[in-house]
Amino acid sequence: MKQARVAYGGAIHDATEHPAGLQLADGRVLAEEAVVWLPPFEVGTVIALGLNYADHVKELAKELTVTTKDEPLAFLKSRGALIGHRGQTRRPADVKFMHYECELAVIIGRTAKNVRREEAMQYVAGYSVANDYAVRDYLENYYRPNLRVKNRDTCTVLGPWLVDAADVPSPYDLQLRTLVNGVVTQKGCTRDMISDVPALIEYLSSFMTLGAGDVILTGTPDGVVNVNVGDVVVTEIDGIGRLSNTIVGDADFGR
Protein backbone atom coordinates (compact mmCIF):
# COMPACT_ATOMS: atom_id res chain seq x y z
CA MET A 1 0.00 0.00 0.00
CA LYS A 2 1.04 3.59 -0.62
CA GLN A 3 0.13 6.05 2.11
CA ALA A 4 0.31 9.82 2.23
CA ARG A 5 -0.50 12.66 4.60
CA VAL A 6 -2.17 15.67 3.07
CA ALA A 7 -3.94 18.85 4.05
CA TYR A 8 -7.37 19.31 2.51
CA GLY A 9 -10.59 21.05 3.43
CA GLY A 10 -9.28 22.46 6.68
CA ALA A 11 -7.77 19.30 8.12
CA ILE A 12 -4.85 16.92 7.85
CA HIS A 13 -5.72 13.52 6.43
CA ASP A 14 -4.21 10.11 5.86
CA ALA A 15 -4.65 9.11 2.24
CA THR A 16 -3.89 6.22 -0.08
CA GLU A 17 -3.12 5.98 -3.77
CA HIS A 18 -6.09 5.98 -6.15
CA PRO A 19 -6.26 5.77 -9.96
CA ALA A 20 -7.60 9.35 -10.00
CA GLY A 21 -4.90 10.65 -7.63
CA LEU A 22 -5.51 9.86 -4.00
CA GLN A 23 -8.27 8.88 -1.63
CA LEU A 24 -8.64 10.33 1.84
CA ALA A 25 -9.38 7.97 4.72
CA ASP A 26 -12.89 9.46 4.83
CA GLY A 27 -13.60 8.30 1.26
CA ARG A 28 -13.10 11.47 -0.76
CA VAL A 29 -11.21 10.95 -4.02
CA LEU A 30 -9.08 13.92 -5.09
CA ALA A 31 -6.64 14.90 -7.80
CA GLU A 32 -2.95 15.18 -6.94
CA GLU A 33 -3.10 18.96 -7.42
CA ALA A 34 -6.12 19.42 -5.12
CA VAL A 35 -4.30 18.81 -1.85
CA VAL A 36 -1.25 20.07 0.02
CA TRP A 37 1.17 17.18 0.42
CA LEU A 38 2.97 16.76 3.72
CA PRO A 39 5.79 14.37 4.59
CA PRO A 40 3.93 11.04 4.50
CA PHE A 41 4.31 10.05 8.17
CA GLU A 42 5.24 11.47 11.58
CA VAL A 43 8.98 11.84 11.22
CA GLY A 44 11.30 11.05 14.13
CA THR A 45 15.07 11.25 13.89
CA VAL A 46 16.37 11.92 10.38
CA ILE A 47 19.72 10.30 9.60
CA ALA A 48 21.41 11.00 6.28
CA LEU A 49 24.33 9.32 4.59
CA GLY A 50 27.11 11.14 2.84
CA LEU A 51 29.08 9.51 0.07
CA ASN A 52 27.22 6.22 -0.02
CA TYR A 53 27.43 5.69 -3.77
CA ALA A 54 30.85 4.95 -5.22
CA ASP A 55 30.36 7.19 -8.27
CA HIS A 56 29.33 10.18 -6.11
CA VAL A 57 32.47 9.71 -4.00
CA LYS A 58 34.48 10.00 -7.20
CA GLU A 59 32.48 13.05 -8.27
CA LEU A 60 33.30 14.92 -5.06
CA ALA A 61 36.83 13.53 -4.73
CA LYS A 62 38.51 16.90 -5.15
CA GLU A 63 37.03 18.29 -1.97
CA LEU A 64 37.32 15.17 0.12
CA THR A 65 40.00 14.33 2.58
CA VAL A 66 38.86 10.74 2.80
CA THR A 67 38.66 8.36 -0.10
CA THR A 68 38.22 5.06 1.68
CA LYS A 69 35.37 4.04 3.87
CA ASP A 70 35.84 2.45 7.24
CA GLU A 71 32.50 3.45 8.69
CA PRO A 72 29.48 5.07 7.01
CA LEU A 73 29.47 8.88 6.98
CA ALA A 74 26.19 9.47 8.75
CA PHE A 75 24.85 12.80 9.96
CA LEU A 76 21.62 14.16 11.37
CA LYS A 77 18.94 16.48 10.12
CA SER A 78 15.96 17.92 11.95
CA ARG A 79 12.27 17.63 11.19
CA GLY A 80 12.03 21.36 10.65
CA ALA A 81 13.87 21.07 7.33
CA LEU A 82 11.22 18.77 5.85
CA ILE A 83 8.54 19.60 3.32
CA GLY A 84 6.25 17.41 1.23
CA HIS A 85 5.59 16.66 -2.43
CA ARG A 86 4.90 19.64 -4.72
CA GLY A 87 6.46 22.02 -2.19
CA GLN A 88 8.72 25.01 -2.68
CA THR A 89 12.39 25.14 -1.76
CA ARG A 90 14.16 28.44 -1.18
CA ARG A 91 17.38 29.23 -3.03
CA PRO A 92 19.24 32.11 -1.37
CA ALA A 93 20.12 34.83 -3.86
CA ASP A 94 23.80 34.95 -2.89
CA VAL A 95 24.76 31.33 -3.65
CA LYS A 96 26.46 29.79 -6.66
CA PHE A 97 26.02 26.05 -6.11
CA MET A 98 22.83 24.58 -4.70
CA HIS A 99 22.10 21.02 -5.74
CA TYR A 100 19.44 18.33 -5.26
CA GLU A 101 20.15 14.80 -4.09
CA CYS A 102 17.76 11.98 -5.01
CA GLU A 103 17.78 9.41 -2.22
CA LEU A 104 15.94 6.29 -1.15
CA ALA A 105 14.41 6.97 2.28
CA VAL A 106 14.11 3.97 4.58
CA ILE A 107 11.52 4.30 7.33
CA ILE A 108 12.00 2.37 10.55
CA GLY A 109 8.85 0.64 11.82
CA ARG A 110 9.76 -0.45 15.33
CA THR A 111 12.36 -0.01 18.02
CA ALA A 112 15.73 -1.27 16.83
CA LYS A 113 18.83 -1.71 19.00
CA ASN A 114 21.81 -3.93 18.23
CA VAL A 115 20.10 -5.41 15.21
CA ARG A 116 22.14 -7.83 13.11
CA ARG A 117 22.14 -7.44 9.37
CA GLU A 118 20.30 -10.75 8.87
CA GLU A 119 17.31 -9.44 10.83
CA ALA A 120 17.55 -5.80 9.83
CA MET A 121 14.87 -5.77 7.15
CA GLN A 122 12.27 -6.83 9.73
CA TYR A 123 12.59 -3.35 11.22
CA VAL A 124 11.78 -1.51 8.00
CA ALA A 125 8.22 -0.14 7.75
CA GLY A 126 8.63 1.10 4.20
CA TYR A 127 10.27 3.43 1.75
CA SER A 128 9.88 6.89 0.35
CA VAL A 129 11.71 9.29 -1.95
CA ALA A 130 13.82 12.13 -0.58
CA ASN A 131 15.34 15.13 -2.27
CA ASP A 132 18.00 16.33 0.15
CA TYR A 133 19.27 19.70 -1.09
CA ALA A 134 22.70 21.07 -0.21
CA VAL A 135 23.99 24.62 -0.54
CA ARG A 136 27.69 24.08 -1.07
CA ASP A 137 28.63 27.74 -0.76
CA TYR A 138 28.07 27.44 2.97
CA LEU A 139 30.28 24.40 3.52
CA GLU A 140 32.68 24.75 6.44
CA ASN A 141 35.14 22.18 7.71
CA TYR A 142 33.59 21.75 11.13
CA TYR A 143 31.06 19.02 11.87
CA ARG A 144 30.71 18.42 8.17
CA PRO A 145 28.32 18.72 6.58
CA ASN A 146 27.37 21.69 8.74
CA LEU A 147 23.66 22.34 9.20
CA ARG A 148 23.77 25.60 7.25
CA VAL A 149 24.57 23.46 4.17
CA LYS A 150 22.35 20.50 4.88
CA ASN A 151 19.57 21.40 7.29
CA ARG A 152 18.01 24.49 5.82
CA ASP A 153 14.28 25.16 6.00
CA THR A 154 12.47 23.68 2.97
CA CYS A 155 15.58 21.85 1.78
CA THR A 156 14.60 18.25 2.56
CA VAL A 157 11.70 17.09 0.44
CA LEU A 158 10.05 13.79 1.40
CA GLY A 159 7.25 11.84 -0.26
CA PRO A 160 4.83 11.61 -1.92
CA TRP A 161 4.18 8.16 -0.47
CA LEU A 162 5.26 5.85 2.28
CA VAL A 163 5.34 2.54 0.41
CA ASP A 164 4.93 -0.56 2.59
CA ALA A 165 8.09 -2.65 2.77
CA ALA A 166 6.04 -5.72 1.76
CA ASP A 167 5.39 -4.06 -1.60
CA VAL A 168 9.10 -3.53 -2.31
CA PRO A 169 10.55 -7.02 -2.63
CA SER A 170 13.90 -5.84 -3.90
CA PRO A 171 15.01 -2.51 -2.42
CA TYR A 172 18.55 -3.28 -3.67
CA ASP A 173 17.63 -3.00 -7.32
CA LEU A 174 15.70 0.24 -7.68
CA GLN A 175 16.48 2.70 -10.44
CA LEU A 176 16.55 6.30 -9.30
CA ARG A 177 16.82 9.49 -11.30
CA THR A 178 16.46 13.26 -11.11
CA LEU A 179 14.93 15.47 -13.78
CA VAL A 180 15.42 19.22 -13.85
CA ASN A 181 12.73 20.85 -16.00
CA GLY A 182 12.10 17.46 -17.60
CA VAL A 183 15.73 16.71 -18.47
CA VAL A 184 17.39 13.76 -16.75
CA THR A 185 20.46 15.00 -14.86
CA GLN A 186 21.10 12.18 -12.39
CA LYS A 187 20.73 8.42 -12.70
CA GLY A 188 21.67 5.58 -10.44
CA CYS A 189 20.65 2.29 -8.94
CA THR A 190 20.32 1.38 -5.27
CA ARG A 191 22.49 -1.69 -5.90
CA ASP A 192 25.49 0.68 -6.05
CA MET A 193 25.20 1.76 -2.43
CA ILE A 194 28.45 1.26 -0.55
CA SER A 195 26.58 0.43 2.69
CA ASP A 196 23.26 -1.20 1.84
CA VAL A 197 20.08 -0.89 3.90
CA PRO A 198 20.71 -3.83 6.27
CA ALA A 199 24.30 -2.67 6.82
CA LEU A 200 23.10 0.83 7.70
CA ILE A 201 20.52 -0.47 10.17
CA GLU A 202 23.11 -2.77 11.75
CA TYR A 203 25.63 0.07 11.99
CA LEU A 204 23.30 2.74 13.39
CA SER A 205 21.50 0.44 15.81
CA SER A 206 24.86 -0.70 17.19
CA PHE A 207 25.24 2.62 19.02
CA MET A 208 21.80 4.24 19.09
CA THR A 209 18.25 3.03 19.51
CA LEU A 210 16.21 3.65 16.38
CA GLY A 211 12.49 4.22 16.81
CA ALA A 212 9.35 3.99 14.69
CA GLY A 213 9.28 6.96 12.33
CA ASP A 214 13.04 7.38 12.21
CA VAL A 215 14.26 7.78 8.64
CA ILE A 216 17.52 6.87 6.97
CA LEU A 217 18.29 8.85 3.81
CA THR A 218 20.63 6.45 2.08
CA GLY A 219 22.76 8.79 -0.03
CA THR A 220 22.81 9.91 -3.63
CA PRO A 221 24.57 8.77 -6.81
CA ASP A 222 26.64 10.75 -9.28
CA GLY A 223 25.10 13.67 -11.18
CA VAL A 224 24.37 16.62 -8.93
CA VAL A 225 24.07 19.95 -10.73
CA ASN A 226 23.17 23.46 -9.70
CA VAL A 227 19.50 24.47 -9.72
CA ASN A 228 18.05 27.94 -10.17
CA VAL A 229 14.91 29.82 -9.19
CA GLY A 230 11.98 28.58 -11.27
CA ASP A 231 13.40 25.11 -11.86
CA VAL A 232 11.09 22.15 -11.36
CA VAL A 233 13.07 19.29 -9.85
CA VAL A 234 11.65 15.76 -9.92
CA THR A 235 13.36 13.01 -7.95
CA GLU A 236 12.02 9.61 -8.85
CA ILE A 237 12.56 6.02 -7.73
CA ASP A 238 10.90 3.22 -9.64
CA GLY A 239 8.15 1.62 -7.58
CA ILE A 240 8.50 4.16 -4.75
CA GLY A 241 7.36 7.46 -6.15
CA ARG A 242 7.88 10.60 -8.13
CA LEU A 243 8.61 13.60 -5.92
CA SER A 244 8.25 17.04 -7.45
CA ASN A 245 9.63 20.31 -6.09
CA THR A 246 9.98 23.90 -7.28
CA ILE A 247 12.88 26.24 -6.57
CA VAL A 248 11.80 29.71 -5.44
CA GLY A 249 13.73 32.85 -4.58
CA ASP A 250 14.19 35.02 -1.53
CA ALA A 251 11.39 37.41 -2.51
CA ASP A 252 8.75 34.77 -1.77
CA PHE A 253 10.08 34.70 1.78
CA GLY A 254 10.13 38.44 2.22
CA ARG A 255 13.91 38.59 2.10
Place this chain on the structure above:
Amino acid sequence: MLVVNQALAHPQGVPLATDAPLEYWGALVSSAGHRQPFLPPTGGTVYGTLLNHRDALAALGDQVNAAPYKAPPQAPILYIKPRNTVIGHRVPVVVPDDAPELEIGATLGIVIGRTASNVAADVAFDFVAGYTVVNDISVPHASFYRPSMRFKCRDGFCPIGPAVVSRALVPDADALDITVAIDGEIVQRTSTAGLVRPIPRLIADVTEFMTLYPGDVLMVGVASGAPRARAGQTVTIEIQGVGRLENSLVAAQRGVT
Protein backbone atom coordinates in the same frame (compact mmCIF):
# COMPACT_ATOMS: atom_id res chain seq x y z
CA MET B 1 3.71 28.21 21.74
CA LEU B 2 5.45 27.28 24.97
CA VAL B 3 4.86 29.58 27.93
CA VAL B 4 6.72 29.07 31.18
CA ASN B 5 5.73 31.33 34.07
CA GLN B 6 8.08 29.96 36.70
CA ALA B 7 9.80 26.60 36.36
CA LEU B 8 8.40 23.76 34.27
CA ALA B 9 9.45 20.25 35.26
CA HIS B 10 8.11 16.73 35.02
CA PRO B 11 8.94 14.17 37.72
CA GLN B 12 8.54 10.58 36.54
CA GLY B 13 5.27 8.97 37.60
CA VAL B 14 3.34 12.24 37.48
CA PRO B 15 0.96 12.54 34.53
CA LEU B 16 1.80 16.09 33.47
CA ALA B 17 4.65 18.55 33.70
CA THR B 18 4.10 21.21 36.37
CA ASP B 19 4.89 24.91 36.20
CA ALA B 20 5.79 25.75 39.79
CA PRO B 21 8.05 28.17 41.67
CA LEU B 22 11.75 27.32 41.73
CA GLU B 23 11.50 27.07 45.51
CA TYR B 24 8.93 24.27 45.13
CA TRP B 25 11.33 22.19 43.03
CA GLY B 26 14.23 23.08 45.30
CA ALA B 27 12.33 21.92 48.39
CA LEU B 28 11.18 18.77 46.58
CA VAL B 29 14.60 17.60 45.47
CA SER B 30 16.29 18.46 48.77
CA SER B 31 13.68 16.71 50.90
CA ALA B 32 14.98 13.62 52.63
CA GLY B 33 14.60 10.46 50.62
CA HIS B 34 13.40 12.12 47.44
CA ARG B 35 15.31 10.46 44.61
CA GLN B 36 12.61 10.65 41.96
CA PRO B 37 14.04 10.86 38.45
CA PHE B 38 12.57 13.42 36.07
CA LEU B 39 11.50 13.34 32.47
CA PRO B 40 13.12 15.87 30.13
CA PRO B 41 11.24 19.16 30.64
CA THR B 42 10.69 19.73 26.91
CA GLY B 43 10.20 17.52 23.88
CA GLY B 44 11.56 19.53 20.96
CA THR B 45 14.67 19.09 18.84
CA VAL B 46 17.95 19.65 20.68
CA TYR B 47 20.72 21.53 18.87
CA GLY B 48 24.29 22.09 20.00
CA THR B 49 26.56 24.96 18.98
CA LEU B 50 30.21 24.14 18.38
CA LEU B 51 33.09 26.42 19.44
CA ASN B 52 30.82 29.23 20.62
CA HIS B 53 32.79 29.71 23.81
CA ARG B 54 35.71 32.08 23.23
CA ASP B 55 38.06 29.89 25.26
CA ALA B 56 36.97 26.76 23.37
CA LEU B 57 37.76 28.47 20.09
CA ALA B 58 41.01 29.88 21.52
CA ALA B 59 42.03 26.38 22.61
CA LEU B 60 42.18 25.40 18.96
CA GLY B 61 44.60 28.27 18.39
CA ASP B 62 46.13 28.42 14.96
CA GLN B 63 44.83 24.94 14.12
CA VAL B 64 41.73 26.67 12.76
CA ASN B 65 43.79 27.88 9.81
CA ALA B 66 45.43 24.50 9.13
CA ALA B 67 44.02 21.38 7.50
CA PRO B 68 41.44 20.03 7.78
CA TYR B 69 39.68 23.20 8.99
CA LYS B 70 41.52 25.72 6.78
CA ALA B 71 39.62 28.70 8.24
CA PRO B 72 37.96 29.73 11.50
CA PRO B 73 34.21 29.04 11.74
CA GLN B 74 32.14 31.65 9.95
CA ALA B 75 28.46 30.91 10.59
CA PRO B 76 27.24 29.05 13.69
CA ILE B 77 28.32 25.40 13.52
CA LEU B 78 25.45 23.34 14.85
CA TYR B 79 24.80 19.70 15.57
CA ILE B 80 21.77 17.70 16.61
CA LYS B 81 21.33 15.50 19.65
CA PRO B 82 18.70 13.00 18.44
CA ARG B 83 15.75 11.92 20.55
CA ASN B 84 17.39 8.68 21.74
CA THR B 85 20.00 10.77 23.58
CA VAL B 86 17.60 12.92 25.60
CA ILE B 87 16.98 11.91 29.22
CA GLY B 88 15.97 13.75 32.38
CA HIS B 89 17.45 14.70 35.74
CA ARG B 90 18.64 11.70 37.81
CA VAL B 91 18.23 9.19 34.98
CA PRO B 92 21.43 7.11 34.82
CA VAL B 93 23.71 7.46 31.81
CA VAL B 94 24.98 4.15 30.48
CA VAL B 95 28.71 4.28 29.71
CA PRO B 96 29.37 2.20 26.58
CA ASP B 97 31.86 -0.69 26.78
CA ASP B 98 34.15 0.92 24.22
CA ALA B 99 34.47 4.29 25.99
CA PRO B 100 35.82 4.12 29.54
CA GLU B 101 35.55 7.88 30.05
CA LEU B 102 32.93 10.30 28.81
CA GLU B 103 33.33 14.00 28.20
CA ILE B 104 30.90 16.16 30.18
CA GLY B 105 29.75 19.14 28.10
CA ALA B 106 28.07 21.52 30.54
CA THR B 107 26.03 24.19 28.82
CA LEU B 108 23.02 26.45 29.06
CA GLY B 109 20.06 25.42 26.89
CA ILE B 110 17.86 28.13 25.40
CA VAL B 111 14.28 26.82 25.25
CA ILE B 112 12.27 28.32 22.42
CA GLY B 113 8.80 29.68 23.20
CA ARG B 114 7.58 30.97 19.83
CA THR B 115 8.35 29.87 16.28
CA ALA B 116 11.54 31.72 15.40
CA SER B 117 12.41 32.23 11.74
CA ASN B 118 14.82 34.90 10.49
CA VAL B 119 14.62 36.71 13.83
CA ALA B 120 16.55 39.94 14.39
CA ALA B 121 18.93 39.98 17.33
CA ASP B 122 17.24 42.94 19.02
CA VAL B 123 13.97 41.03 19.41
CA ALA B 124 15.45 37.54 19.83
CA PHE B 125 14.67 37.25 23.55
CA ASP B 126 10.95 37.57 22.73
CA PHE B 127 11.20 34.07 21.23
CA VAL B 128 12.73 32.48 24.32
CA ALA B 129 10.45 30.68 26.80
CA GLY B 130 13.21 30.02 29.28
CA TYR B 131 16.43 28.20 30.02
CA THR B 132 17.53 24.81 31.17
CA VAL B 133 20.70 22.89 32.02
CA VAL B 134 22.11 20.52 29.40
CA ASN B 135 24.82 17.91 29.74
CA ASP B 136 26.07 17.37 26.19
CA ILE B 137 27.91 14.08 26.65
CA SER B 138 30.46 12.84 24.13
CA VAL B 139 32.87 10.00 23.70
CA PRO B 140 36.13 12.01 23.72
CA HIS B 141 37.33 12.75 20.20
CA ALA B 142 40.04 15.05 18.91
CA SER B 143 38.73 16.27 15.59
CA PHE B 144 35.83 18.60 14.86
CA TYR B 145 36.06 17.92 11.14
CA ARG B 146 33.58 15.10 10.70
CA PRO B 147 33.14 13.25 13.99
CA SER B 148 31.25 10.00 13.85
CA MET B 149 27.72 9.95 15.22
CA ARG B 150 29.05 7.26 17.57
CA PHE B 151 30.72 9.99 19.61
CA LYS B 152 27.68 12.13 20.36
CA CYS B 153 24.52 10.14 19.64
CA ARG B 154 24.57 7.22 22.06
CA ASP B 155 21.38 6.56 24.02
CA GLY B 156 21.18 8.84 27.06
CA PHE B 157 23.99 11.17 25.97
CA CYS B 158 21.95 14.33 26.49
CA PRO B 159 20.56 14.80 30.01
CA ILE B 160 18.37 17.92 30.24
CA GLY B 161 16.68 19.64 33.17
CA PRO B 162 15.46 19.38 35.81
CA ALA B 163 13.30 22.35 34.74
CA VAL B 164 12.77 24.98 32.11
CA VAL B 165 13.08 28.21 34.09
CA SER B 166 11.15 31.19 32.78
CA ARG B 167 13.14 33.82 30.93
CA ALA B 168 11.61 36.40 33.27
CA LEU B 169 13.49 34.80 36.19
CA VAL B 170 16.86 34.80 34.38
CA PRO B 171 17.52 38.46 33.65
CA ASP B 172 21.07 38.10 32.32
CA ALA B 173 21.44 34.72 30.65
CA ASP B 174 24.67 35.86 29.01
CA ALA B 175 26.44 36.05 32.40
CA LEU B 176 25.61 32.92 34.40
CA ASP B 177 28.12 30.91 36.41
CA ILE B 178 28.31 27.20 35.60
CA THR B 179 29.93 24.57 37.79
CA VAL B 180 30.49 20.90 37.10
CA ALA B 181 30.98 18.56 40.04
CA ILE B 182 31.94 14.90 39.96
CA ASP B 183 30.99 13.01 43.11
CA GLY B 184 30.43 16.36 44.79
CA GLU B 185 33.84 17.84 43.98
CA ILE B 186 33.87 20.82 41.65
CA VAL B 187 36.01 20.04 38.60
CA GLN B 188 35.08 22.89 36.26
CA ARG B 189 33.98 26.48 36.73
CA THR B 190 32.83 28.34 33.68
CA SER B 191 30.23 30.87 32.64
CA THR B 192 27.91 31.85 29.83
CA ALA B 193 29.83 35.14 29.60
CA GLY B 194 32.28 35.35 26.76
CA LEU B 195 30.33 33.63 24.05
CA VAL B 196 31.49 34.25 20.49
CA ARG B 197 27.83 34.79 19.69
CA PRO B 198 25.85 35.90 22.75
CA ILE B 199 22.30 34.55 22.92
CA PRO B 200 20.49 37.16 20.78
CA ARG B 201 23.14 37.03 18.03
CA LEU B 202 23.12 33.22 18.09
CA ILE B 203 19.34 33.05 17.70
CA ALA B 204 19.49 35.55 14.84
CA ASP B 205 22.25 33.74 12.96
CA VAL B 206 20.70 30.29 13.43
CA THR B 207 17.17 31.27 12.45
CA GLU B 208 18.49 32.93 9.30
CA PHE B 209 18.63 29.44 7.77
CA MET B 210 16.68 27.21 10.13
CA THR B 211 13.42 27.78 11.98
CA LEU B 212 13.38 26.98 15.69
CA TYR B 213 10.07 25.75 17.05
CA PRO B 214 8.46 25.98 20.51
CA GLY B 215 10.10 23.47 22.80
CA ASP B 216 13.32 23.24 20.77
CA VAL B 217 16.51 23.58 22.78
CA LEU B 218 19.54 25.45 21.48
CA MET B 219 22.68 24.88 23.54
CA VAL B 220 24.85 27.99 23.68
CA GLY B 221 28.14 26.07 23.61
CA VAL B 222 30.50 24.13 25.80
CA ALA B 223 33.60 25.75 27.33
CA SER B 224 37.10 24.35 26.83
CA GLY B 225 38.48 21.84 29.29
CA ALA B 226 35.35 19.73 29.54
CA PRO B 227 35.91 17.26 32.39
CA ARG B 228 35.63 13.51 31.99
CA ALA B 229 33.77 11.02 34.13
CA ARG B 230 33.59 7.24 34.48
CA ALA B 231 31.00 4.65 35.40
CA GLY B 232 30.26 4.75 39.10
CA GLN B 233 30.57 8.52 39.31
CA THR B 234 27.82 11.12 39.62
CA VAL B 235 27.91 14.29 37.56
CA THR B 236 26.20 17.46 38.74
CA ILE B 237 25.96 20.56 36.59
CA GLU B 238 24.69 23.71 38.24
CA ILE B 239 23.85 26.90 36.41
CA GLN B 240 23.19 29.90 38.58
CA GLY B 241 19.44 30.55 38.77
CA VAL B 242 18.58 27.83 36.22
CA GLY B 243 19.04 24.59 38.07
CA ARG B 244 21.13 21.67 39.13
CA LEU B 245 21.19 18.64 36.82
CA GLU B 246 22.44 15.42 38.33
CA ASN B 247 23.04 12.09 36.59
CA SER B 248 24.98 9.03 37.65
CA LEU B 249 27.09 7.11 35.17
CA VAL B 250 26.65 3.35 35.12
CA ALA B 251 28.55 0.66 33.28
CA ALA B 252 26.87 -1.10 30.38
CA GLN B 253 25.84 -4.55 31.53
CA ARG B 254 27.54 -7.13 29.43
CA GLY B 255 25.11 -8.75 27.02
CA VAL B 256 22.33 -6.41 28.07
CA THR B 257 21.64 -3.33 25.99
